[in-house]
Amino acid sequence: MQPHTTPHDEAGSFYAKHKKVYPREVHGIFATFRTLGVLILLGSYYFVPWLSWEGHQAVLFDLPARKFYIFGLIFWPQDFFYLAALLIIAAFALFFFTALAGRLWCGYACPQTVWTEAFLWIERKVEGDRNKQIKLDNAPLSRVKFSRKFLKHFLWISFSLWTGFTFVGFFTPILDLAKEIYTLNLGSWETFWVLFYGFATYGNAGWMREQVCIYMCPYARFQSAMFDKDTLVISYDKTRGDPRGSRKKSADPRAMALGDCVDCTLCVQVCPTGIDIRDGLQYQCIGCAACIDVCNEVMAKMDYPRSLIKYTTQHAIDGFQTNLLRPRVIIYAILLTIISGSLIYSISTRLPLKLDILRDRNTLYRVTPEGKIENSYTLKMINMDKIPHHYTLSVAGVTGINIIMRSTDILINAGDSLVLPVQLAVDPANLPGLSQKISFTLTATDNPKLSLTQTGAFVGPRTH
Amino acid sequence: MTNTDTTSTPITQRVIAVLWPSFLTAGVATILFFTAFDPQIILAVSGYSEISRLGGYTIGFFLFWMLTSSSCALTCYFQRPCLDPSAVASPRE
Secondary structure (H helix, E strand, O other): OOOOOOHHHHOHHHHOOOOOOOOOOOOOHHHHHHHHHHHHHHHHHHHHHHOEEOOEEOEEEEOOOOEEEEOOEEEOHHHHHHHHHHHHHHHHHHHHHHHHHOOHHHHHHOHHHHHHHHHHHHHHHHHOOHHHHHHHHHOOOOHHHHHHHHHHHHHHHHHHHHHHHHHHHOOOOHHHHHHHHHOOOOOHHHHHHHHHHHHHHHHHHHHHOHHHHHHHOHHHHHHHHHOOOOOOEEEEOHHHHOOOOOOOOOOOOOOOOOOOOOOOOHHHHHOOOOOOHHHOOOOOOOOOOHHHHHHHHHHHHOOOOOOOEEEEOHHHHOOOOOOOOOHHHHHHHHHHHHHHHHHHHHHHOOOOEEEEEEEOOOOOOEEOOOOOEEEEEEEEEEEOOOOOEEEEEEEEOOOOOEEEOOOOOEEEOOOOEEEEEEEEEEOHHHOOOOEEEEEEEEEEOOEEEEEEEEEEEEEOOOOO | OOOOHHHHOOHHHHHHHHHHHHHHHHHHHHHHHHHHOOHHHHHHHOOOOOOOHHHHHHHHHHHHHHHHHHHHHHHHHHOOOOOOHHHHHHHHO
């Protein structure tokens, strides 16, 4: 798809002389899907932080404690690999669904769409439908206008603040947060983020709306690269619809030399980005299908066949067969399966134990009074399990190697870490070379399967 | 100045072109940086131990945003065409 732009519509019109878009309310199958999306997504956003799981908040990205809780799983900064994998999966999923079904994300799941939809709903409840809103905006300031506007902004701001509060509730325990707000004891950083996120919601969903999609969204700009002629797009059937013109329901359009489009402009009125889909595919189109719903309603009233505006592909429009399984779709699907599969495998077989070995960098080795060669190490261990464990440490790689440490019993509490200095001593006769590979094994005493081995190096003097 | 691309771009769009991409990259940078380094340790070492971790994250984010937005602003500035020396000289003629 090539973005449809004309030299004059690009720059000036939306910022300098931006016209407010009043999307008309629409009913239909796709509107129902979107409402469902809004309810599920916003519902889980506002609800999930209040869930609890085994004594902690079920989903908590505990920034102050640097631990992420997701139901039964606890992630540490060391688990960053999983986050990276998750982001890669999200990116490939976006590529996959975009190649297959176009801007599915934009029309149904994007937070910008979802929150705008919620804000539009509030606006409609307070100010009425499209015509009433336009009338109210054009009317001089009166007591009624002021109270309507005041109520709308009051509701918007309250909703935004609740949104900001929920957002912070994902990062600091939401119950504590609620208590702090109730007792007017909220920390300054938390207050800041509640206001910041609330303000962003109010600005983006209340004021910016479609401009975010058109000017600020990077995806909207590069999504055309993922499109091909078999991607689902929303399109107006020009051959069937044109020439457009109004007519009575009883009139025969063929006799009047008219197409099926009655030129009611409802498709323009419902469009959240204010475009005319009949002008062809445009980059401003977020694929929300509101125009499909409303046009189908009109077609039904006229007793014309549905789908004058419909989800279709460029190939179908040009009279070819639509090809679902294209190389790019297959490649995206394979990559997506491999990465998600390995992530799930890796998380499910994850050992709740971490061991890092640092050799003392200051001295290569030390010769003890007994003539043994000694190396120093710092071991960093984390017990990521939900219960405390006792561990034993063993070393292999050199015969007759001795571990020197404070205590042979290592106790680490649940979710705790321990830094342990350890010395290893070896008889020089057992050292074959300059540097010898050794391995540390940490094993839980109550569970032999909970065992982790890490390799390190043991350095000795030149033997010849 | 002539009516070039940059000068004809509305001011709001230019402000967004500076603030928004830098916001996104600053967010990514914050995540990457603080995954590797604990803000509390950095703060303690630099003598600001009274600032909490959340404060550290916030300060870090805005520092990153300041950095990324300044480079965006510079890019935006350098996009303007250089003044042609002959055009500068022309008023004297």
